[in-house]
Amino acid sequence: MKSDLRHLMDLLRQIDDQLVTCMRCGTCQSVCPIYKETGLEAHVARGKIALLEFLADELIKDPKGVNERLNMCLLCGSCEASCPSGVKVLDIFLKARAFMTGYFGLSPVKRIVFRGLLKHNRLFDAVVSVAAKFQGIFTKPVNDMIGSSCARVFPGLIGGRHFIPLAAKPFHATTPARDTPRGASGRKVAFYYGCVVDKMFPHIAETILGVLDAHDIAVYMPHGQACCGIPALSSGDRATFESLVTSNMALFGDADCDALVTPCASCTSTIKKLWPRLATDLPEAMQAKIRDLAEKTMDISEYLVNEVGIAQPPFPQPEDGAVVVTYHDPCHLKKTLGIAAEPRALIAANPHYRLVEMDGADSCCGSGGSFTLQHYDLSKRIGRRKRDNIIATGARLVATSCPACMLQISDMLSQAGDRVALCHPVEIYAETLTGHLRPTAKTEAKEVA
Amino acid sequence: MANHLPRKFAEIVGKDNVLTNEADRHAYAYDAAVLPPELPSLVVRPETTEALGQVVATCNEYGVPLTIRGSGTNLSGGTIPAPEGVVVLTGALDRILEINEADLYAEVEPGVITANFAREIASRGLFYPPDPGSQDVSTLGGNVAENAGGLRGLKYGVTKDYVLGLHFYDAAGELVKTGARTVKCVSGLNLSGLLVGSEGTLGVISRIILKLVPPPKASQAIMAVFDDLMKASETVAAIIAAKIVPATLEYMDNFTIRAVEDFAHAGLPTDAKALLLIEVDGHPAQVAEEAAAVATICKRIGAVNLQVAADAGERDTLWQARRTALSALARLRPTTVLEDATVPRSKIPAMIGALERIAATYRLSIGTLATPATAISIPPILTDKRDQEEWKRVDAAIAEIFDVALELGGTLSGEHGIGLAKARYLDKEIGRPSILYSKRLKAALDPKGILNPGKITGE
Numbered sequence: 014m015k016s017d018l019r020h021l022m023d024l025l026r027q028i029d030d031q032l033v034t035c036m037r038c039g040t041c042q043s044v045c046p047i048y049k050e051t052g053l054e055a056h057v058a059r060g061k062i063a064l065l066e067f068l069a070d071e072l073i074k075d076p077k078g079v080n081e082r083l084n085m086c087l088l089c090g091s092c093e094a095s096c097p098s099g100v101k102v103l104d105i106f107l108k109a110r111a112f113m114t115g116y117f118g119l120s121p122v123k124r125i126v127f128r129g130l131l132k133h134n135r136l137f138d139a140v141v142s143v144a145a146k147f148q149g150i151f152t153k154p155v156n157d158m159i160g161s162s163c164a165r166v167f168p169g170l171i172g173g174r175h176f177i178p179l180a181a182k183p184f185h186a187t188t189p190a191r192d193t194p195r196g197a198s199g200r201k202v203a204f205y206y207g208c209v210v211d212k213m214f215p216h217i218a219e220t221i222l223g224v225l226d227a228h229d230i231a232v233y234m235p236h237g238q239a240c241c242g243i244p245a246l247s248s249g250d251r252a253t254f255e256s257l258v259t260s261n262m263a264l265f266g267d268a269d270c271d272a273l274v275t276p277c278a279s280c281t282s283t284i285k286k287l288w289p290r291l292a293t294d295l296p297e298a299m300q301a302k303i304r305d306l307a308e309k310t311m312d313i314s315e316y317l318v319n320e321v322g323i324a325q326p327p328f329p330q331p332e333d334g335a336v337v338v339t340y341h342d343p344c345h346l347k348k349t350l351g352i353a354a355e356p357r358a359l360i361a362a363n364p365h366y367r368l369v370e371m372d373g374a375d376s377c378c379g380s381g382g383s384f385t386l387q388h389y390d391l392s393k394r395i396g397r398r399k400r401d402n403i404i405a406t407g408a409r410l411v412a413t414s415c416p417a418c419m420l421q422i423s424d425m426l427s428q429a430g431d432r433v434a435l436c437h438p439v440e441i442y443a444e445t446l447t448g449h450l451r452p453t454a455k456t457e458a459k460e461v462a
Numbered sequence: 463m464a465n466h467l468p469r470k471f472a473e474i475v476g477k478d479n480v481l482t483n484e485a486d487r488h489a490y491a492y493d494a495a496v497l498p499p500e501l502p503s504l505v506v507r508p509e510t511t512e513a514l515g516q517v518v519a520t521c522n523e524y525g526v527p528l529t530i531r532g533s534g535t536n537l538s539g540g541t542i543p544a545p546e547g548v549v550v551l552t553g554a555l556d557r558i559l560e561i562n563e564a565d566l567y568a569e570v571e572p573g574v575i576t577a578n579f580a581r582e583i584a585s586r587g588l589f590y591p592p593d594p595g596s597q598d599v600s601t602l603g604g605n606v607a608e609n610a611g612g613l614r615g616l617k618y619g620v621t622k623d624y625v626l627g628l629h630f631y632d633a634a635g636e637l638v639k640t641g642a643r644t645v646k647c648v649s650g651l652n653l654s655g656l657l658v659g660s661e662g663t664l665g666v667i668s669r670i671i672l673k674l675v676p677p678p679k680a681s682q683a684i685m686a687v688f689d690d691l692m693k694a695s696e697t698v699a700a701i702i703a704a705k706i707v708p709a710t711l712e713y714m715d716n717f718t719i720r721a722v723e724d725f726a727h728a729g730l731p732t733d734a735k736a737l738l739l740i741e742v743d744g745h746p747a748q749v750a751e752e753a754a755a756v757a758t759i760c761k762r763i764g765a766v767n768l769q770v771a772a773d774a775g776e777r778d779t780l781w782q783a784r785r786t787a788l789s790a791l792a793r794l795r796p797t798t799v800l801e802d803a804t805v806p807r808s809k810i811p812a813m814i815g816a817l818e819r820i821a822a823t824y825r826l827s828i829g830t831l832a833t834p835a836t837a838i839s840i841p842p843i844l845t846d847k848r849d850q851e852e853w854k855r856v857d858a859a860i861a862e863i864f865d866v867a868l869e870l871g872g873t874l875s876g877e878h879g880i881g882l883a884k885a886r887y888l889d890k891e892i893g894r895p896s897i898l899y900s901k902r903l904k905a906a907l908d909p910k911g912i913l914n915p916g917k918i919t920g921e
Contacts, residue, residue, distance in 0.1 A: 033796040033848065037494045039535045043577075043598040052507070052553040053481075054489035054534065067488050067499070078485030097789035098798070 025069035041092035046377040058092035087381030089344035114249025175427035184215035201231035203270040207277035209416035278343035278415035314355040335367035339408040342375035343415035359442040371402040380421035400425040481505035495539040502543040507551040511668040519635025532601030538881030572603025589677035591618035609659035611877035629669035633908040662914035678743035682753040686760040687767035694736035695811035712739040713832040725790035795844035803867035804876030824859040885920040
């Protein structure tokens with residue numbers, strides 16, 4: 014054990030050049046969602062970086078306490094985006110988590126999930142499809158507007174959470190793989206839909222295919238897409254991460270496409286930023302291909318707005334008032350990639366809707382991937398602020414570009430009994446192409462009457 | 463430290479507000495100064511000011527040193543605890559108790575974040591001017607304890623100019639009240655004056671009464687570019703001589719201009735020797751008149767380029783250069799040492815010349831950002847604290863910067879405080895009798911020496 018500790022300290026010293034760039038100014042305190050709740054220095058980036066440095070310098074002898082505090086993080090990147098010294102906080106934390114996992118080992122549950130399920134696509138799909146068939150027995154629907162359920166028999170297991178049920182059939186099971194030739198537009202994209210959209214929000218992927226068709230954009234969409242790797246990476250499991258990247262590169266590495274598009278902020282930022290930065294144990298030839306793919310990876314709204322150009326709406330603003338919608342900026346889209354105007358442009362393209370900005374549109378929803386599983390109470394406290402800001406706008410619809418944020422926000426809204434629906438901005442845009450519009454407040458009121 | 467102390471504190475503030483874990487304590491061993499960390503024995507987080515007083519009394523009873531910490535942004539080590547000391551956090555004491563729009567004052571607890579307070583005041587159509595660089599995270603309690611300044615200092619003054627009154631606990635935990643809610647107050651000794659800038663060594667602030675003012679109705683930003691350092695200095699002197707008091711007046715040297723341009727691509731002229739950013743504010747008619755006068759002065763003395771912001775967007779662009787300056791410099795090397803030696807306004811050119819010479823002598827990268835209006839020069843020294851040989855040169859350079867500042871009739875610290883970092887130089891500035899007087903005062907008010915010992919006057 015002692016020699017292992019020495020090894021851990023040696024590994025931490027390897028990232029010393031990154032650690033030392035933090036000048037301890039404390040600016041991260043003003044943006045960190047966790048610090049806002051707990052007010053504890055060990056929970057903010059400056060504190061964690063100091064702890065890692067003290068551990069490397071052997072001022073701290075017990076890595077357990079440091080590891081626990083390192084995990085008090087949503088990986089939202091708010092600190093990195095506002096850091097005056099340009100500290101690569103996410104790089105530091107993800108590397109440090111990998112070192113810690115090497116030292117402490119992966120938790121048994123995560124070992125089963127990452128090494129057993131995520132890495133083996135077909136097994137993952139099989140387990141999910143069985144779960145989808147039986148979930149009705151164990152859960153009851155609570156909010157038809159949001160489409161959430163809560164646990165019927167195992168409240169302890171799911172912890173009173175209002176979760177979006179698994180789709181009866183995942184997207185990939187109902188939709189054939191595609192590789193269409195370029196049409197008159199001459200455009201072609203690779204479509205990476207991501208696990209959560211595949212298994213919980215298949216209609217978003219269907220909508221995107223419809224939009225791409227409407228714009229005459231050829232699509233390469235292979236089956237057997239693997240997870241982007243962010244859950245494994247954030248748990249410090251770099252072996253699984255690199256294995257997942259390798260599987261995906263086998264599918265997409267040589268794909269003929271102008272861009273790789275995804276509807277998921279976390280997938281986009283992982284492919285674009287983390288694959289090139291952190292899959293560094295892979296062969297150099299593959300790393301070169303990863304860099305090329307990362308270069309052309311885009312959020313779907315970014316692609317439609319900046320590359321294709323969005324279509325003019327074919328209909329006027331409804332007389333009985335537009336549907337009020339508010340938009341939540343996923344951290345991985347705005348803070349990591351700087352994409353905030355494009356999803357709003359998709360919403361603005363539809364005159365049937367009126368965008369009302371919420372306070373703190375770009376503040377984290379508190380999901381943080383598996384953070385919400387490990388620290389649900391804290392995650393809920395952060396989520397409730399988001400919920401309150403949404404409700405204050407009077408919106409009947411929340412749009413956001415990340416299915417993980419959707420899960421968290423739907424949980425918060427459903428628990429509060431709010432009748433606010435969720436959607437992806439691309440769904441609002443798709444309505445301008447299909448003409449199938451969501452009912453406005455007045456028509457819905459008439460229906461109820 | 464006595465083993466029962468954590469239990470004692472837990473009785474006062476609750477178990478969850480006493481941090482004993484090694485990792486948690488290590489997170490309070492440092493602040494923003496480039497100094498070695500010092501591990502506190504305990505960290506305590508009172509949620510009421512009454513509990514704060516009891517914490518102080520308990521520390522005194524057991525003779526345990528305590529260091530008050532707001533957000534820990536101190537640049538002179540003022541919030542680094544004493545060995546085996548207790549760190550007391552003010553983060554949970556963050557209530558704005560009253561904003562009185564009729565009498566233009568506000569009462570706050572010490573843990574309120576400066577920028578949050580300023581925003582709240584602005585939303586009432588009023589103005590709280592002190593704007594230290596760390597305002598997004600710094601606390602008002604910390605601002606008072608350090609007498610924090612900011613870019614608006616010349617025209618609007620610094621924190622001390624806004625403190626109408628204070629409540630604070632003395633070393634024994636007794637509540638002392640000083641000042642009033644009125645602009646004029648001469649009842650009793652001016653203890654607020656004693657506490658402001660005392661860096662937590664004379665008392666523990668629990669409530670602050672702050673003066674508010676009406677905001678200026680208009681403002682105008684101007685950027686002037688010079689190909690000669692002396693012309694920039696002359697321009698500053700000429701603006702002041704013309705009886706114009708700008709709200710802010712900032713100077714950037716060529717090294718800083720190039721760093722900003724590399725980093726932010728703001729379109730700055732990289733061959734410029736110096737750049738002045740000037741903002742005047744007040745009544746629209748006065749702003750128009752003063753802006754025109756400033757522009758005329760800049761042209762007469764020989765600015766090679768002059769930009770007058772046409773609207774708020776352009777004003778933001780101009781200020782962007784200044785706001786990113788420190789970041790741009792900090793990215794060049796791992797460690798950035800921020801000094802705030804300050805000289806009289808007329809001596810700024812001499813100070814800037816000296817900094818160039820010192821940088822060359824010690825082979826160091828020193829950028830110069832100056833606030834000539836308030837006479838503060840902030841030379842960020844870019845280095846790597848892990849390089850021991852270079853660190854010795856940094857140390858020597860700092861000592862020489864202080865010598866030059868004092869020779870020019872200036873001071874060691876314009877706004878960052880003395881703390882631990884500059885305690886050993888204080889003798890040079892104020893002399894032995896002043897230090898002894900301060901020490902006798904401290905000994906009388908804090909006989910057990912528990913209040914942030916080691917700061918300002920040293921051990």
